Amino acid sequence: ELKVEQNPLFLSMQEGKNYTIYCNYSTTSDRLYWYRQDPGKSLESLFVLLSNGAVKQEGRLMASLDTKARLSTLHITAAVHDLSATYFCAVDPTQGGSEKLVFGKGTKLTVNP
């Protein structure tokens, strides 16, 4: 059974700093998705990573996928308050024999002035 682990689960950082959120998963997969959830709101899609070595960037966020290490990272550069949200990764489990996306527990990011 595919397990998805995000860390840290809570991250408090200062504006202007850099940090990385990690998403580890337990079985083979080459498709991974990142979502953002603002407080009280729904999830919105951030990045779709569809192969080993995939890298996507949007503003101060950059996501990458290493399928050999079973690891995706979400890197935050020079954080601003507007990035405060909860970030979820979700992994396609089909190579492991399952049939639906498995979500991590989410990383709650707070960016302080």
Place this chain on the structure above:
Amino acid sequence: DGGITQSPKYLFRKEGQNVTLSCEQNLNHDAMYWYRQDPGQGLRLIYYSQIVNDFQKGDIAEGYSVSREKKESFPLTVTSAQKNPTAFYLCASSEWTAYEQYFGPGTRLTVT
């Protein structure tokens, strides 16, 4: 515009009453899902459907029921058997079950 709609946005009910949450999508997606989210928590899968007239239980199906009579629609009924129904309910859809999921705006249910 293609998307997923959920209604109502806020719902208040008395304990012991069944309540049905609506979810409609016009993305022509085969798969649809219902999740529950409690404050400060992640997503927990209630039910999902891969095709019309078929659905499977997720991790926390007890006290909930669904139907999938049309491709576009996947309503969720929260029954009086659900012990703690107050939560944020999210509906999602995808082309197929392992593909990227698109989420509706959510329904916040409060039961007193």
